[in-house]
Amino acid sequence: MSKPKVFEKPIGVKDYLPGAVAKLRHIERQVLACMQGWGYEQIMTPTMEYYDTVGVASSTSDQKLFKLLNNRGTTLVLRSDMTAPIARVVSSLLKQSDFPQRLSYHSNVFRAIEEEAGREAEFFQTGVELVGDSSAEADAEVVALAIASLKAAGVDRFKIAIGHVGFLNGLLEETLPGRVEAQEQLKGCLLGRDYVGYRQQLRELSLEEPVQRELEGILRLRGGQEICDQALQLSADATAQASIRHLCEIWDVLKAYGVSEYVLIDLTMIGDFSYYTGMTFEGYAADLGFPVVSGGRYDNLLAQFGRPAPATGFALKTTRVLELLGDNAENETVRTLVVYDAAGRTEALARAQELRAEGVNVVTERVNEWNGLSVDTDVQRPFAYKGVNYGALLPFTGKGMKGGSAR
Amino acid sequence: MSKPKVFEKPIGVKDYLPGAVAKLRHIERQVLACMQGWGYEQIMTPTMEYYDTVGVASSTSDQKLFKLLNNRGTTLVLRSDMTAPIARVVSSLLKQSDFPQRLSYHSNVFRAIEEEAGREAEFFQTGVELVGDSSAEADAEVVALAIASLKAAGVDRFKIAIGHVGFLNGLLEETLPGRVEAQEQLKGCLLGRDYVGYRQQLRELSLEEPVQRELEGILRLRGGQEICDQALQLSADATAQASIRHLCEIWDVLKAYGVSEYVLIDLTMIGDFSYYTGMTFEGYAADLGFPVVSGGRYDNLLAQFGRPAPATGFALKTTRVLELLGDNAENETVRTLVVYDAAGRTEALARAQELRAEGVNVVTERVNEWNGLSVDTDVQRPFAYKGVNYGALLPFTGKGMKGGSAR
Numbered sequence: 001m002s003k004p005k006v007f008e009k010p011i012g013v014k015d016y017l018p019g020a021v022a023k024l025r026h027i028e029r030q031v032l033a034c035m036q037g038w039g040y041e042q043i044m045t046p047t048m049e050y051y052d053t054v055g056v057a058s059s060t061s062d063q064k065l066f067k068l069l070n071n072r073g074t075t076l077v078l079r080s081d082m083t084a085p086i087a088r089v090v091s092s093l094l095k096q097s098d099f100p101q102r103l104s105y106h107s108n109v110f111r112a113i114e115e116e117a118g119r120e121a122e123f124f125q126t127g128v129e130l131v132g133d134s135s136a137e138a139d140a141e142v143v144a145l146a147i148a149s150l151k152a153a154g155v156d157r158f159k160i161a162i163g164h165v166g167f168l169n170g171l172l173e174e175t176l177p178g179r180v181e182a183q184e185q186l187k188g189c190l191l192g193r194d195y196v197g198y199r200q201q202l203r204e205l206s207l208e209e210p211v212q213r214e215l216e217g218i219l220r221l222r223g224g225q226e227i228c229d230q231a232l233q234l235s236a237d238a239t240a241q242a243s244i245r246h247l248c249e250i251w252d253v254l255k256a257y258g259v260s261e262y263v264l265i266d267l268t269m270i271g272d273f274s275y276y277t278g279m280t281f282e283g284y285a286a287d288l289g290f291p292v293v294s295g296g297r298y299d300n301l302l303a304q305f306g307r308p309a310p311a312t313g314f315a316l317k318t319t320r321v322l323e324l325l326g327d328n329a330e331n332e333t334v335r336t337l338v339v340y341d342a343a344g345r346t347e348a349l350a351r352a353q354e355l356r357a358e359g360v361n362v363v364t365e366r367v368n369e370w371n372g373l374s375v376d377t378d379v380q381r382p383f384a385y386k387g388v389n390y391g392a393l394l395p396f397t398g399k400g401m402k403g404g405s406a407r
Numbered sequence: 408m409s410k411p412k413v414f415e416k417p418i419g420v421k422d423y424l425p426g427a428v429a430k431l432r433h434i435e436r437q438v439l440a441c442m443q444g445w446g447y448e449q450i451m452t453p454t455m456e457y458y459d460t461v462g463v464a465s466s467t468s469d470q471k472l473f474k475l476l477n478n479r480g481t482t483l484v485l486r487s488d489m490t491a492p493i494a495r496v497v498s499s500l501l502k503q504s505d506f507p508q509r510l511s512y513h514s515n516v517f518r519a520i521e522e523e524a525g526r527e528a529e530f531f532q533t534g535v536e537l538v539g540d541s542s543a544e545a546d547a548e549v550v551a552l553a554i555a556s557l558k559a560a561g562v563d564r565f566k567i568a569i570g571h572v573g574f575l576n577g578l579l580e581e582t583l584p585g586r587v588e589a590q591e592q593l594k595g596c597l598l599g600r601d602y603v604g605y606r607q608q609l610r611e612l613s614l615e616e617p618v619q620r621e622l623e624g625i626l627r628l629r630g631g632q633e634i635c636d637q638a639l640q641l642s643a644d645a646t647a648q649a650s651i652r653h654l655c656e657i658w659d660v661l662k663a664y665g666v667s668e669y670v671l672i673d674l675t676m677i678g679d680f681s682y683y684t685g686m687t688f689e690g691y692a693a694d695l696g697f698p699v700v701s702g703g704r705y706d707n708l709l710a711q712f713g714r715p716a717p718a719t720g721f722a723l724k725t726t727r728v729l730e731l732l733g734d735n736a737e738n739e740t741v742r743t744l745v746v747y748d749a750a751g752r753t754e755a756l757a758r759a760q761e762l763r764a765e766g767v768n769v770v771t772e773r774v775n776e777w778n779g780l781s782v783d784t785d786v787q788r789p790f791a792y793k794g795v796n797y798g799a800l801l802p803f804t805g806k807g808m809k810g811g812s813a814r
Contacts, residue, residue, distance in 0.1 A: 004457040006712050007499035010483055013453030015496050018510075021449045037763040039742055039770035039795075042428045046420030046529055047454065047485070047515065048473075050411040066455075068475040071519060076417055078454070089422050092414035098794030102770070103425075108454065112478060122453055137773045148763075256753040257760070305413050335446055346663040353664070356444040356555075363446035363509070366544045387505030388446075 012113055012121030024124070024322050027153045028106050031126045031316060034152035038145050040104035040128045045085040047108075051075035057304050058084040059274045064111045066121075078110035083275070083298065083313060086129045091305035099132020099309060106318070120319065127295075127315035131302065134310035136246055139279045139297060140253030146283060146293050146314045147259045153321045157286035160262050161222075163269035164247050165276050165296070167231060170240030171218065175211045186215070190268050195219055221267035225251055225260075231267055243278070250279060271296045279312070285324055292320050334391035335361045341368065344396030351394065363388070367397075419520055419528030431531070431729050434560045435513050438533045438723060441559035445552050447511035447535045452492040454515075458482035464711050465491040466681045471518045473528075485517035490682070490705065490720060493536050498712035506539020506716060513725070527726065534702075534722035538709065541717035543653055546686045546704060547660030553690060553700050553721045554666045560728045564693035567669050568629075570676035571654050572683050572703070574638060577647030578625065582618045593622070597675050602626055628674035632658055632667075638674055650685070657686060682708045688721070692731055699727050741798035742768045748775065751803030758801065770795070774804075 009015065016024060032042060048068070049055060052075070055065055060080035068076050079085055082105045090101060106126045113119045128145060130138050143160060150158055168190070172183040182205055189198035202215055217234050221227050228248040232241060247265065254260045271280030271294065280296030295314025302309040336355060340348030345366065352362045382391055416422065423431060439449060455475070456462060459482070462472055467487035475483050486492055489512045497508060513533045520526045535552060537545050550567060557565055575597070579590040589612055596605035609622055624641050628634050635655040639648060654672065661667045678687030678701070685704030692699045702721025709716040743762060747755030752773070759769045789798055 003459050004481065006460050007495060008457060008460060009453055009495070010455050010457060010477060010481075011479075013455055015453070015500055016451040017496075017500060018448035018450055021451050024451070025449070034763075036740065037766070037768055039768055041425035041740075042432070043425055044423040044428050044431070046416055046422070047517070048417050048420055048529065050415060050417060052410050053413050053415060066475060068473060070417060072418075074411065074417075088414060088416070089424075093422055093424060100793070110454070122455065135773065137771075141771065253752070253756075256756045258757065333443065333448075345660070349660075349663045350665065356441075359444070361444055361446055364544075364548065366542065386507070 010121070012119070014120065014122070020322065023325065024318065027318055027321055027325075028124075028126060030152040030154070031149045031318070032104060032106055034149050035104040035126075035128055035145065038102070038128075038141070038148070040102040040145075042104045042106070043086065043089060044105065044107070045079070045082065045089060047078055048076045049079055049085060049088075051077045053305075054079065054084045054088055057087065057275075057301060060111060064113065066110050066112050079107075080111050081109050082107050082125060082127060082315065083129060084301065086131075087301050087305050087311070090129075090131050090309070091302060091307035095307060100138070101131045102128065103131070104128045123320075124318035125315040126318045127313060129311060129313035131311040132309045133312075134299065136249035137253055138310075139246075139312050140250045140257065142295055142312050142314050143250065143254060143263065143281055144257040144259050146281070146295060146316070147262050149316050150283060150285075150293060150321075153316065153318075154325055155285050155292065155321060158262065158283050158292065159264060160281055160283045160293075161264055161266040161269055162247065162250065162279060162281040163266050163271070164243040164279050165270055166243030166278055167235075167240045167247070167267055168218070168270055170237040170243060171214070171235045174235055174237035174240065175207070175215055176205075187270060190218075190270055191272065193268075195268075218268055221265070223264060225265070227265040227267065247279065275301045281314070285321075288320070288324055290317075290320065292317050292324065333361050335363055335388065336392045336394060337385060337390040338362055338364045338394045338396065339367045340364070340396040341366065348394075348396035351396065363390070417528070419526070421527065421529070427729065430732065431725065434725055434728055434732075435531075435533060437559040437561070438556045438725070439511060439513055441556050442511040442533075442535055442552065445509070445535075445548070445555070447509040447552075449511045449513070450493065450496060451512065451514070452486070452489065452496060454485055455483045456486055456492060456495075458484045460712075461486065461491045461495055464494065464682075464708060467518060471520065473517050473519050486514070487518050488516050488680075489514050489532060489534060489722070490536060490680075491708065493538075494708050494712050494718070497536075497538050497716070498709060498714035502714060507545070508538045509535065510538070511535045530727075531725035532722040533725045534720060536718055536720035538718040539716045540719070541706065543656035544660055545717075546653075546719050547657045547664065549702055549719050549721050550657065550661060550670065550686075550688055551664040551666050553688070553702060553723070554669050556723050557690060557692075557700060557728075560723065560725075561732055562692050562699065562728060565669065565690050565699065566671055567688055567690045567700075568671055568673040568676055569654065569657065569686060569688040570673050570678070571650040571686050572677055573650030573685060574642075574647045574654070574674055575625070575677055577644040577650060578621070578642045581642055581644035581647065582614070582622055583612075594677060597625075597677055598679065600675075602675075625675055628672070630671060632672070634672040634674065654686065678703045680705070686719070692728075695727070695731055697724075697727065699724050699731065740768050742770055742795070743799045743801060744792060744797040745769055745771045745801045745803065746774045747771070747803040748773065755801075755803035758803065770797075 055077035058080050066078040070076055108122055108124050110122050113121055130142055176182050185201050221231055231244045254263055275298040276296040277299045278297030282291040283293035285292045293316045297312040299310040338348050338352045352364050355362045462484035465487050473485040477483055515529055515531050517529050520528055537549055583589050592608050628638055638651045661670055682705040683703040684706045687703030689698040690700035700723045704719040706717040745755050745759045759771050762769045
């Protein structure tokens with residue numbers, strides 16, 4: 001094990017320089033303002049949580065949790081998502097508050113990863129949780145808000161795929177009753193979007209022909225509203241049917257929101273969190289292979305914290321949105337440089353304070369010698385000095401320094 | 408070791424509910440905007456750093472660092488301040504950028520603490536680093552910016568005490584040459600503001616009378632500009648003299664900024680970070696026993712990251728400012744409640760979207776039955792519903808629901 005070099009940071013984590021921070025902060029501000037417009041209030045929770053409570057509930061696999069010990073020898077984790085911590089707060093500090101509760105957050109989360117994957121171990125999410133409402137209206141609200149949030153973040157071209165955990169579970173229990181292992185294998189293929197592997201698994205199960213056809217039929221259940229009708233015909237299982245009817249109702253509400261053009265139904269999708277119990281969705285931006293938003297209904301999580309309640313929500317992958325928008329929209333702040341010598345100091349610093357009060361960004365510098373800067377008393381055009389770009393120069397100098405020429 | 412209860416969070420960390428988050432965010436925004444006005448650009452660094460680099464450089468005692476292991480068995484720490492990480496960035500990613508560099512941050516930092524102390528293990532700091540400028544102007548700039556930042560945060564009554572590490576070091580080396588242990592004991596008393604203990608130590612050292620008087624004299628070196636003159640007379644040591652002259656110059660610049668009314672000189676102050684090499688300062692708000700801001704010059708830290716450079720900066724203790732301002736300035740957002748039934752849904756959701764675009768905060772709810780809500784079509788006065796306060800009610804309902812009365 002070699003010692004890290006002095007300039008190194010750990011693998012999988014990032015430094016954000018001023019240009020990137022300005023963009024990330026802009027996205028954060030716009031998205032949180034959008035969520036506030038829908039009545040969601042921001043909360044913040046600690047970076048560290050108990051492993052035995054939030055760690056276990058968070059549905060992040062054990063080897064992906066960052067663990068540490070506190071002074072008392074209790075195992076802590078760095079939060080791997082915000083859904084479980086918010087469930088803890090709703091069940092404790094907010095125990096007296098009525099349902100529904102609308103909460104938003106912007107937060108960094110942590111997942112230990114295989115370094116080869118090149119994925120980040122610390123990244124930002126901006127999201128909401130709508131707790132205490134089991135209706136299709138609630139599910140549609142978070143999908144519509146996810147769409148509004150993506151737009152607020154500056155993402156224009158995207159699609160939201162919605163599915164339902166209950167449909168797949170019902171269909172699999174109908175076709176492969178009690179065969180848990182076979183069900184899990186098929187679900188694993190769908191989770192990994194490995195449709196070839198899914199068909200392979202189906203063949204190896206040597207099912208009767210109608211069953212085989214029904215299970216293969218799932219793969220075609222991706223499209224618009226018509227998919228709901230097709231799905232109702234595919235399976236007679238009660239859970240599957242109820243799930244599809246719920247999904248149809250969500251679709252109707254999304255039409256009322258006027259956002260159904262962004263949505264497609266994808267019944268092969270099961271969501272990557274084990275706590276999802278109903279509708280799940282993922283948002284894909286054009287030209288990007290991984291989701292920029294994901295969410296779904298989790299009606300059993302709150303019970304783990306002692307306050308059973310239905311809930312639904314989503315997280316925008318803020319860091320991915322930042323990558324998506326890239327570094328092109330550079331709008332550097334314009335600064336004014338105030339230079340002065342000993343004689344001009346009081347006047348210069350007073351003027352700098354006035355300008356700042358007016359909203360101007362001002363850098364002050366005392367120049368005993370010229371330091372390579374030639375000044376005129378009336379420079380109002382852009383120039384660079386010591387690697388920084390300025391929009392204007394204001395010199396406050398004694399006689400000896402006047403009369404230089406602007407560069 | 409008992410298991411934590413499901414609703415518990417680790418000791419020393421906090422949840423922030425919407426009211427507190429709104430205030431914390433307001434302080435963050437105002438202070439960062441103030442820093443931007445002075446030409447400081449925001450950067451962000453990872454929560455986790457290598458123990459062997461930033462951990463060792465950070466001047467937080469080893470037992471106060473939160474440590475964890477990554478996949479490769481390398482020890483990581485949760486950052487305990489932002490000064491060391493920024494020194495790392497200035498020496499790596501920003502290696503090509505000219506000096507001076509003006510950088511700002513708003514960040515959570517972590518310190519493992521004795522639980523009895525009731526201090527927080529995770530808290531927020533908002534600060535700046537001015538790197539590559541060794542002048543008194545630079546020191547005065549960060550002190551003046553600290554004053555402006557406190558005002559921007561909403562803190563009106565405060566005092567900034569400034570001292571100089573070099574003065575004490577020079578004086579102690581002059582009076583107790585080579586007696587490192589005695590010097591450290593005396594410094595320990597001053598760090599803890601234990602002046603009784605300091606006098607006790609002095610007596611136990613059995614010094615000659617003039618030396619004893621000189622060392623006792625330090626305790627009186629607290630006040631305005633006149634302290635500089637007194638200090639120059641107290642010690643003839645070259646380091647002590649140079650330190651005082653630097654401090655006098657800082658004072659002159661602060662007068663030029665027009666902020667000397669907030670400042671007092673306190674030569675008993677040595678700053679709580681071992682990396683300080685020059686001027687140090689602390690800001691105290693009225694009615695609060697602990698500093699709300701602290702900073703100083705650290706000219707040797709950058710060299711540890713391979714790019715030797717002088718630097719000065721400060722951190723505002725954002726979480727303490729929040730405590731200071733308290734929960735009194737409650738200005739809850741006003742929301743509009745849009746209720747609808749099946750017939751009114753499309754119209755209701757469209758209107759909600761219009762209102763949100765106009766900046767109104769809107770919560771929508773489908774009410775199949777009345778759910779205890781009596782509606783009129785023209786309610787524009789405050790009311791409460793399911794524990795939430797609303798400023799206006801907009802119903803979009805079919806015939807069956809009209810004609811209720813406003814509560």
